[in-house]
Amino acid sequence: MPINDFEIRKKKRWPLPVGLAVVVVVALGAWHFGSSRQQAVTFGTTLKVHFEPAMAGEQRVIEYVGEHIAPDYGIKLEAVGLQDPVQADRAVAQGEYAATIYQHQWWLKQVVDANNFKLTSTLPVFQWAFGIYSDRYKSIADLPDGAEIAVPNDGANQGQALWLLQRIGLIGLDPSIEARTAKLADIRENKHNFKFKELDLLTMPRALNSVDAAIGYVSQFDAGKVPRDKGILFPPAPKTFASQLVIGTPYLQDANIQKLEKAFSDPRLQQWLKTTDDPLVKGVLVPVSNE
Template sequence: MTSSNFGHDHGFTLRRSRNVLPWAVAAIATLLAITLAVLLVHDRSTPAAAAANASKSKFKVHFEPAMAGEEKILDFVAENIAPDYGVSIEPVGLQDPIQANQAVASGQFDATIFEHQWYMQQSAEAAGVELTPTTELYQWGFGLYSTRFDSVAALPQGATLLLPNDVANQGQALWLLQREGLLTLDPDNEPRTAKIADVAKNPHGFKLKEADLLAMPRMLDDVDVAIGYVSQFDAGKISREKGILFPQPPRTFASRLVMASDYAQTPDGQKLIEVFSDPRLNEFLESTEDPLVQGVLTPVSKD
């Protein structure tokens, strides 16, 4: 009997251990898991934390080969900024903007610096990819050039103005003309993507023509004014003395560090954004005397 009672009591004690102890352990484990998850979410919610967790150390960043100043910017970042963040930057040039954006979207390149958000929308749609404009980098000098007149005020009634033929840059040219009071755009349309057909008032009777940006320098003698990027007129051997107006570029047309939309949210993407947001890039743009950059690629304007 004693032996039987002992055996019975022993079995009861063991059964209680099997029910209570695992339950307590499971409860503690659950609480720990929840706490860890909250900490991880908080850690990942800040760009700095995400950047600290980045796994890549080498990034390929695209530039437009025809824009020599863009390569100079990447060289500066690669030599003077990136090492302080523990990464390296490899500049890569690809002439075709559609292929370049496809390469960014596919992960062949980590980012590109050659476009503003309006051109990106146009180009990404043409390429059938999803891209995201992130931090602002610089602005392209944009001007009115003429071999016939010394100022905008000297332009005669009915002067011929040559504008870029792509939607994004034509919008910039038209918006600048409106800001200078030379014409008025249809207020019902988005001015940053305006087309010649959107001109509502043309008090000077300007004849507005369009051409490829790269063709403008060689077409300058055939028109009264050509409107485009300083870099392209420099490349076409057109002296800046032929520039009759260099208005401050609107901030909305600033170059952006453009990435694949999903990549921009990753720790690696956040790290790259951090590198290109470093204030030393703006200081370089303000102080450089490099003729490929000075007056060609300028600091981001305030408005």
């Protein structure tokens, strides 16, 4: 197209103080709108509850509560899968979802500290079975000196793995720190000279044949088609790592949110976790313990 078919106009410019004033007013208006919008959220009787798709049993938990318990409290549940856990927490903090059930308190603290989300853990829902797997050895006692052990690369779950190794006497951690938040740098005793490899939880099943052992969630290894007989230790799940029903702090007094809390605290859920034969739940998600 010929250049003379266009009319080139010089953009009108505001004087600098006026431009800044407009920017400030717009920014303040956007902040006020966003703040008001968050506070104005009111939940209806159909509540979206997030689960992490890689943890298929979580969806089953929400569906069980939705079908068998929630109607008694006058609400309906919609299970919503979103793989990005930080975005899920953001959605809960902003009132887009009513709650999430994928995280324990230590992961939640990590997310809140990093993002300043307004989130509250209200009650434990279940515990994830957690274990040590190996392609090469049949028991913990068989692990040789110098064995390479894969541990989660995120701080919250790495702490659980190292705390497990300390509880069974294979390593010693710095006594001045909270053991459940330990990092590799906090190892003070390693009499077997174990070598540690940090891996994302989702990659552990694929990497199992390249290390001597790996520590992670049963659900992750199940999803990776790793037979459970490759598990060489399944310790009792500690309550401190129980999943939490996490709710946006500004919405705790919402009537339907309070009904949601009552539905998930109903004893029928713990009984179902104890007795279900659902393969996505049995031996993967277990009742909340007293420990």
